[in-house]
Amino acid sequence: MIPEPGEGYVRLSPRKLLLDPVKAVGQMVVPVVIALVGISRSDTQFWPIILPLVVIGPLVLGALPWLTTHYRLTGTQIQVRSGVLNKTTSTAPLDRVRSVDLEASLLHRVLGLQKVQIGTGVDDDRITLDALAAPDAQALRTTLLTRRAVAAQAATAPVDGGRAADRTDVPWSEQAVAPVVPPPPPAAPAVLLARIDWSWLRFAPFSLGRLVLLVGGLGVLSQVADELPIWNEETATSAWTWLTQFAVAAIVLVLAVGALALWLIVSVAGYVLQWWNFRLVREHGSLHLTSGLVTTRSITVEEAKVRGVEITEPVLMRVVGGAELSTLATGVEDGVTQVLPPCPRGVAVAVGEAVLDRPGPLTERLVEHGPTARRRAWFRQLRNALEVIVLLAVGWWWFELTWWWLVAVGGALLVLAAAAGEATYRHLGHALSADHLVAGGGTFARIRTVLETDGIIGWVVSQSWWQRRIGLADLTATTAAGAERVLVRDVRLDVAVALADRATPGLLTDFVEPARTPA
């Protein structure tokens, strides 16, 4: 019998012994098969040596990490020891645990395992336990998140008797650390904020995030197509004569319909794979997201670190009334976490309000920035278009092409720029609602960013030469959450100053001077 690691340390799941060899074999299958074929052709006298190596090698490689990786939970820390020759010990204080994410690939799921990643708010420094039995992983997650709350309480007030909480769901922790565990508080019941509704599938084709994948896939396909027998020269020439005989328009139509159908399939399949069994739950002071068909994900964001939300309505999704919601958090690896799949705007707003704990910031009308801001938005887009047109004109002049095309392309660009300018202005706006700064923005997508005013750690007022001429400014609230800035663009200078002053009372008081009276 293998000795237990001792000192309260426990091992990962024994099923890891199956996981790693299978993974190793999966990676090594091609070279191994080649080697075997090579050997079988030559003498068979090496078989007694080769075969045990092939079988035992992966087993040993798989067993080593299991034998050498131990972890334990003390009253204040989680510690992970690993390594064969180089021993490393990772330690994280429990009150610094910001996120506990669970992930399971298909193989993990067949074996009933889960990979646990513990984030401590320090960039790129996550503690990974790969893999634990699924119930143990769940229990560890629950324990870490409740203990974190306890540790946080212990820092401010003595913990009173929460011993009533019965913890039969954590068998591994009882034997390991029962004596040093502070009693966890009675767990608040989990509140379901959102779950997948398959009618949301209608938004999948309107969300263009996966288009990149599709284009990449088509690139690979075109490589393969060269190898296909139908594309030899004779068929190509006969196809060409056929093509010239029939209407080119019909071919284009068929291609377009084909591409559209392909896009429908890919987008819907991607949506199903990613968001299968999606649930967003609030428990232990955290938001907890689970989803995935083949690979399951479980993401936890600590609510105390969530400083705001962002609701995005890409232009195509707007048409069908869809939206996406992200939280803006501090101290996690990636401050912007998408917490909802593309879903109806009403759902995104409701969940956003639940996360913010107050209605208003997501629905309130924004203060418009006025006609000068509209002029500015138009001007900015038109100037961009003109720059492109000038570049194109130089190209046309260089290559001596007909001017008719330039006029057509230039006209189209100008119309597009005008549309973009008007759209930009319509999305523009700001508000201060229930202790939250609200900024509207986006060119084609409508984006509303809501930031808790407590999360604002500075202001930047910047004015370009053009903006100074017409009294506008860009107001940036700096923050540690999300993208680390919230921009209110093209707002009148005095309005910007008043907004900043109201959002962070006291900070600007020393620096504000009253308006000059017109002479």
Added chain:
Amino acid sequence: MTDVGPDLIARGPVLREPANRVSPQAIPFWTVSALMGDAVLVAGAVLVWLLVPGVPGWAGLVVLLLAVAAAAHVVLMPRIRYRVHRWEVTDTAVHTREGWIGRETRIAPISRVQTVDSRQGALMRLFGLASITVTTASAAGPITVDCLDAETARQVVAQLTAITAATEDDAT
């Protein structure tokens, strides 16, 4: 002087300018820096104009324009910048204004300051100048006070570190 253009009067309160100017030594410093950069650019353009055979006639005009623009930049930029750049450190906040064509005003509460750095390049040392950078937990939030005289910079750093050491917060 406010930041609003001549044709528009702000209808509400605006930010006043920060109290202190930067060191007057900043004008020669900026002039020399700009001169070094622009001289390389203009020399490069002249070289191309002289050495490349068969350049069209208008290329000379472009080089001339470039030289005039560079001269204007070297003469005007430091003076305008000296008038614009201002800074102020109070017990509660750091406030700066900078720019020469555009304007940028930055304010950060001292309670959220995480680090205070001072920097002095070789050329800055020649003119007895130093810069201070105050960072917060936001990547968008660093505040730089350019071109203080070295002694003032030392005092300001000492003052800021004393104030930030007294505040206890994780500054996010």
